[in-house]
Amino acid sequence: xxxxTLFFSASLIALSATLLAAPDWQPAHGxxxxxWAKDVSPDNAHPEYPRPQMVRKDWLNLDGLWDYxxxxxxxxxxxxxxxxxxxxxxxxxxxxGVMKPVNENSRLWYRRTFDVPQExxxxxxxxxxGAVDWETTVFVxxxxxxxxxxxxxxxxxxxxxxxxxxxxxxxxxSVFDPTDSGQQPRGKxxxxxxxxxxxxxxxxxxxTWLEPVPETSIASLKIVPDVDASCLRLTVSVDGAAxxxxxxxxxxxxxxxxxxxxxxxxxxIVLPIHEPxxxxxxxxxxxxxxxxxxxxxxxxxxxKSYFGMRKIELGRDAQGITRPLLNGRFVFQVxxxxxxxxxxxxxxxxxxxxxxxxxxxxKKLGFNMTRKHVKVEPDRWxxxxxxxxxxxxxxxxxGGNGTPEAKQQFELELRRMIQGRYNHPCIILWVVFxxxxxxxxxxxxxxxxKQLDPTRLADDASGWTDEKVGDVIDIHSYPGPxxxxxxxxxxxxxxxxxxxxxxxxxxxxxxxxxxxxxMSDMQMLTQxxxxxxxxxxxxxKTPGLSAVVYTQxxxxxxxxxxxxxxxxxVLKVDLDKASEANRGQLPPxxxxxxxxxxxxxxxxxxxxxxxxxxxxWFKPGFDASxxxxxxxxxxxxxxxxxxxxxxxxSADIWLRREFQVPEGSLADAYMFLExxxxxxxxxxxNGVPAVxxxxxxxxxxxxxxxPEAKAALKPGKNFVAVHCHxxxxxxxxxxxxxxxx
Numbered sequence: 001x002x003x004x005t006l007f008f009s010a011s012l013i014a015l016s017a018t019l020l021a022a023p024d025w026q027p028a029h030g031x032x033x034x035x036w037a038k039d040v041s042p043d044n045a046h047p048e049y050p051r052p053q054m055v056r057k058d059w060l061n062l063d064g065l066w067d068y069x070x071x072x073x074x075x076x077x078x079x080x081x082x083x084x085x086x087x088x089x090x091x092x093x094x095x096x097g098v099m100k101p102v103n104e105n106s107r108l109w110y111r112r113t114f115d116v117p118q119e120x121x122x123x124x125x126x127x128x129x130g131a132v133d134w135e136t137t138v139f140v141x142x143x144x145x146x147x148x149x150x151x152x153x154x155x156x157x158x159x160x161x162x163x164x165x166x167x168x169x170x171x172x173x174s175v176f177d178p179t180d181s182g183q184q185p186r187g188k189x190x191x192x193x194x195x196x197x198x199x200x201x202x203x204x205x206x207x208t209w210l211e212p213v214p215e216t217s218i219a220s221l222k223i224v225p226d227v228d229a230s231c232l233r234l235t236v237s238v239d240g241a242a243x244x245x246x247x248x249x250x251x252x253x254x255x256x257x258x259x260x261x262x263x264x265x266x267x268x269i270v271l272p273i274h275e276p277x278x279x280x281x282x283x284x285x286x287x288x289x290x291x292x293x294x295x296x297x298x299x300x301x302x303x304k305s306y307f308g309m310r311k312i313e314l315g316r317d318a319q320g321i322t323r324p325l326l327n328g329r330f331v332f333q334v335x336x337x338x339x340x341x342x343x344x345x346x347x348x349x350x351x352x353x354x355x356x357x358x359x360x361x362x363k364k365l366g367f368n369m370t371r372k373h374v375k376v377e378p379d380r381w382x383x384x385x386x387x388x389x390x391x392x393x394x395x396x397x398x399g400g401n402g403t404p405e406a407k408q409q410f411e412l413e414l415r416r417m418i419q420g421r422y423n424h425p426c427i428i429l430w431v432v433f434x435x436x437x438x439x440x441x442x443x444x445x446x447x448x449x450k451q452l453d454p455t456r457l458a459d460d461a462s463g464w465t466d467e468k469v470g471d472v473i474d475i476h477s478y479p480g481p482x483x484x485x486x487x488x489x490x491x492x493x494x495x496x497x498x499x500x501x502x503x504x505x506x507x508x509x510x511x512x513x514x515x516x517x518x519m520s521d522m523q524m525l526t527q528x529x530x531x532x533x534x535x536x537x538x539x540x541k542t543p544g545l546s547a548v549v550y551t552q553x554x555x556x557x558x559x560x561x562x563x564x565x566x567x568x569x570v571l572k573v574d575l576d577k578a579s580e581a582n583r584g585q586l587p588p589x590x591x592x593x594x595x596x597x598x599x600x601x602x603x604x605x606x607x608x609x610x611x612x613x614x615x616x617w618f619k620p621g622f623d624a625s626x627x628x629x630x631x632x633x634x635x636x637x638x639x640x641x642x643x644x645x646x647x648x649x650s651a652d653i654w655l656r657r658e659f660q661v662p663e664g665s666l667a668d669a670y671m672f673l674e675x676x677x678x679x680x681x682x683x684x685x686n687g688v689p690a691v692x693x694x695x696x697x698x699x700x701x702x703x704x705x706x707p708e709a710k711a712a713l714k715p716g717k718n719f720v721a722v723h724c725h726x727x728x729x730x731x732x733x734x735x736x737x738x739x740x741x
Contacts, residue, residue, distance in 0.1 A: 025065060025084060030094030031509045032343035034567045036350035036357075040095055045086055048352045050130055050207040051154075052383040053423050054221055055304040060117065060210040062127075062171070063087050067111040070102055073176060078109045085110065087208060088130070090201040093346040102202040103191060104178035110204065113168040123212040125163065128156045130206025130378055132175060133347075134184055139172040149409065151177070151185060152376035152397055153416035154206075177202040183406030185399035185413050187374035188339065195514075198339075198557050201347035206378045216240030217301045218293050223423040224455060225279075227311040227327060231272045236291060238265040245295050251307075252288040253277070265293070278327045279308030279425050281368040284389030286425075308386060308425030312456055314471050314491060321544035322486045324457060324471070326391075326428070332540050333391060333547035334533070334582045335369030336362060336563070337496055340377055341556045343509060343566050352380055357568060358553060359384045364575065365563065366582030371462075371495065371549045374398050374434055376417050385426035393459070393549070394421065395431040401438035410438065411445070418452050429457040431495075435476065436465035446470045462495035472546075478516045479704070481536040483545035493547040494536070499561045500528055502572050507565035509557045516551070516561060520707050526574045527670060528704065529563075533581035534589060535702070590740045596659035596720055598674050598736035599633040599643040600700065606632055606657045610650045617654060618721035619687035624656050634724075635732030639678055641699035642732040653733060655722040663715045665739060671705040671713070675735035677724060683735065684721040686712040705737075 025042050027033075045063040049055055067081035068091065089096040091108055102108050116125060129136065133151035137144065140162040148155040163169055179200040180190045189200040217239050224233040236247045242265040251258045251271050263269035277285045286306045293301040315325040323330040338358070342349055349355045359381070362370055369391035376397065385392055396414050401407050414432070421427055430449050433439040439461060446460040446469045460469045463476035472493045473484045480497030501515010502525050519525040532550075539545035555562035563573055580586060597604055607627040616622055630646035634653055637644050673683060678696035682689070683703075690709035724733035 025086065025097055027086075027097055027344065028094040028099035030099060030344055032507070032567050033094065034342065034344055034350055034354060035569065036354040037095060037344045039353070040086075040350050042086055046088055046207050046348075046352065048380060050128075050209060051379055053223070053305045053379065054218070056211060056213075056302075058117075058120070058212050060114070062112065062114060062208040062210060065112075068098065069109045070100060070106050071109065073105050073107050075107065078111075081109070081111055087204050088206050089348050090133070090205045090346050091203050092199055092201060093342075093348065094344045095348070095350060101191070101200070102177060104181035108175045108177070108203045110173040110175070111170065113170050114210070115168055116163060116210070117212075120212040123214055124158055124160045124217070126156050126211045126213060127159050127171070128154060128207075128209050128211060129204065130154050130208070131376075132173070132204050132206075133189075133201050134177040134182075134186075135175065137174040139170075139174075141170050149184070150413050150416060151201075153413060153420050154379075159210075173204065175203045183400035183402055184409055185397040187397040188341075193557055196559060198341055199346050205347045213239075214300045216242055216245060216293065216295065218291060218303050221291065221303070221305055221423065223289070223305065223307045225276075225307060225309045225311070225425065227276065227278065227309055230274060230276055231270050232287075232289075232307060232309070234261075234269045234271060234289075234291075235267065236263075236265055236269070236293070238293065242266070245293055245300075248292040248294055248299075250290040252290065255288075258287065273309060276309040279310035279389075280327065281331070281389040281391055284308065284387060284425075286386060305423075306386070307423070310425050312428040314457065314489070319544075322488060322491045323544075323546050324428070324491050330546070331368065332537070332584070333369040333493075334536070334550075334584075335367050335371055335391070335393070335547070336550050337373050337552040338362075338370040339373050339552060339554070339556045340375045340381075341554075341566075343557075347375070349378075349381075354568070355381050356384045356388075359388050359390055361564065361568075361571070362390060362553065363388055364579065365573075366579035369393065369547065369549075370553065371395065371431070373552075374437075376421070379421075382421060382424040382426055386424055390426055391428050392424070392426045393429045393431055394427050395434055395462070398434055398437035401440055406438075407440060411448075414445070414449070415452060418449065422453065427456065429459055429472070431459040431462050431474075432470075433461040433465070435463045436461065439465050442467035443469045459493075459495070478551070479532060481532060481539060481545075481548060483539040483543055486544040486546070491546040492544055493549075494539075494545060495549050496551050497536070497548060498529070498532055498550040499552075500525055500532075501560045503555075503560040504565050504570050504572065507567050507570050508555070508560065509566055513555070513558050513560040515559070517704065518707065522572055522574070524707075525572055526577050529573055530577055530581040530586065531670065533584075534586050537584045537586065592738050592740045593665075594674075594736050594738045595661055595665070595718075596657065596735075596737040598676075598700065599631070599645060599734045601736065603631040603645060604657070604736075605629060606634075606655045608634065608646070608648075608653060608655045610648070610653055612652065613654055616687065617656070618684040618723075620719040622656070627654075627656070633676070633732055633734030635678070635734075636730055639730030639732040641676055641697075642678075642730070643734065644732065648731060648733070651727070652723065652725050655724075655733070656719065658717055658719055659737060661713055661715050661718055665715065669739035671710045671737070671739050673703040673705060673735050674700050674738055675703050676700045676732055677735075678730055678732045679727060680725045681733060681735075682723050685709040685737070686714075686718055687721075688712040690720075700734075 068085035143162040457471040476496040499516025503513035555566040
């Protein structure tokens with residue numbers, strides 16, 4: 001495997017040590033911390049070079065302790081700062097040392113001083129911000145350098161003309177962030193967290209740093225691998241006068257030069273890569289790339305980068321099913337919904353090792369993909385995905401988009417996201433909208449995304465509001481799994497499913513937690529997880545599912561659907577079993593025993609009525625002697641997938657029957673219903689709610705029985721009771737009670 005090296009100099013380590021001292025700094029007391037919090041201090045807050053694909057040797061990290069103040073929105077200058085904040089952690093986080101909210105009526109101010117190294121004399125000095133949420137105005141020595149709006153993209157200012165000679169420089173940053181009181185892209189940030197919405201991030205949340213560059217310098221790289229043509233296509237953009245400049249690019253493999261090419265700034269340079277080593281999730285091979293800007297035959301600027309040779313496209317497999325093809329081959333993608341939240345840093349991981357850990361754990365669990373959910377991460381997270389081999393679906397952070405100005409801002413930040421993360425080989429798909437949140441002009445925006453980046457796939461909307469454009473048809477199903485039918489020009493994917501919830505004592509954000517479907521313990525969670533994955537892999541064949549995204553990597557605040565606890569301290573599933581399931585290496589399913597069969601198995605006798613019963617009709621002791629008797633299933637002829645033996649055409653039907661549970665059942669068995677319902681159904685076992693299913697199915701599906709209902713079952717005589725409600729179209733209800741080991 002090629003090792004991509006990031007270059008640092010000893011002088012930079014010394015420069016970083018000149019950051020402000022750490023007088024009595026402590027993190028605030030938050031609900032939960034990670035093990036990496038102990039490694040965070042003012043003199044080592046994210047010391048890594050923050051831009052792995054365009055590395056210069058000289059730089060100065062400005063992360064560390066700054067002054068801060070939270071004042072009224074209209075205040076234009078801070079009379080007095082209120083304390084110290086540890087940058088780059090958002091002010092709401094424990095690791096910032098502040099942990100205070102900022103609302104739409106407030107403004108957050110920062111201040112610090114720095115010294116420009118003497119050896120930088122004669123060069124331009126840039127200040128870079130990895131990300132600041134949301135509206136940022138920057139002052140150096142009292143000079144207003146400009147305002148940037150956007151919570152997820154990097155931005156820079158040339159501060160050279162504002163610098164003073166021979167004295168410390170003052171840097172002041174003003175930030176306004178309305179969070180969910182505004183329309184701007186914000187993902188899952190809200191003022192009042194709860195459910196699937198979480199604590200907000202305000203202000204600086206990625207590294208801030210200085211960098212010296214020559215008068216004419218390399219501004220950006222556009223790196224496009226062309227697997228079909230066995231070459232790399234490189235475009236180098238330049239700041240400053242570039243008419244008499246040339247670009248020299250060298251690709252290296254394991255330290256040895258592969259190819260060298262020269263060209264002009266702003267024009268595509270082709271580097272032939274003969275017999276390229278392709279980038280795969282299980283073999284994430286990366287080439288090194290050195291780029292020099294030359295003037296009069298002399299190098300005036302240089303950067304180091306890397307690239308991966310990989311291709312993503314739509315095509316047909318051997319059965320003619322539309323599939324995403326990676327390097328010409330269909331790879332079934334199994335991933336997680338990855339929120340990118342941290343209990344102690346909120347949007348900001350405590351350390352780079354923590355960022356890496358999440359990616360490593362997904363790889364150990366057998367995943368080959370993750371969906372980065374309505375958040376854009378720092379460049380170094382994508383670096384670890386590139387290096388360790390994890391495919392990424394990248395969501396655009398959602399916003400309100402209710403005004404023309406909000407839509408303009410959404411599109412501005414969408415373009416910046418694509419341009420800012422363009423060079424990472426791990427990213428294979430852009431998700432424009434999530435579940436209709438702020439959705440508008442879907443056809444236009446999806447086609448625009450494909451124009452901005454024709455090398456990747458595009459998802460118009462993950463779940464819910466599909467406008468039949470883009471490269472995938474994406475549904476959500478909880479717990480699922482389920483699959484849409486592939487289309488001639490779109491692959492079928494399951495953008496969210498699962499959500500099996502388990503809170504682990506001592507590792508939760510709050511006393512009360514929730515999941516889409518509660519699990520009693522880790523053994524049950526592992527058992528149910530592997531069952532879900534078995535069904536997901538079966539959908540790969542029929543109807544032709546191409547990818548699944550399990551909810552989710554970690555717990556987040558009160559949501560305990562994670563495979564890991566929020567503090568990343570506990571893996572809640574058996575590593576080996578989950579890894580085998582994710583890779584499709586599943587043992588044969590255990591035998592299924594029907595305690596109460598479906599109509600597909602045999603004619604089954606039920607008591608039924610079309611008139612609303614009084615009293616506890618669903619409990620075992622209810623007198624149903626006045627009800628009719630008939631054989632399942634119940635419905636109207638022509639309902640898809642139905643086995644109709646007793647006509648049912650009214651709006652409602654109530655059903656009851658007795659069944660036997662033999663001795664020796666239940667202890668370790670998985671209990672489920674095999675049910676076909678059209679439409680809403682509620683099922684009780686021995687009077688306890690077992691399953692509630694809305695909408696309809698077009699065939700028999702498996703529904704897990706609630707733990708309370710399973711506990712109510714006993715050897716011998718048991719009762720099942722059903723109510724089904726129908727509003728229009730075909731109608732049908734039939735179910736069986738089953739168990740398997």
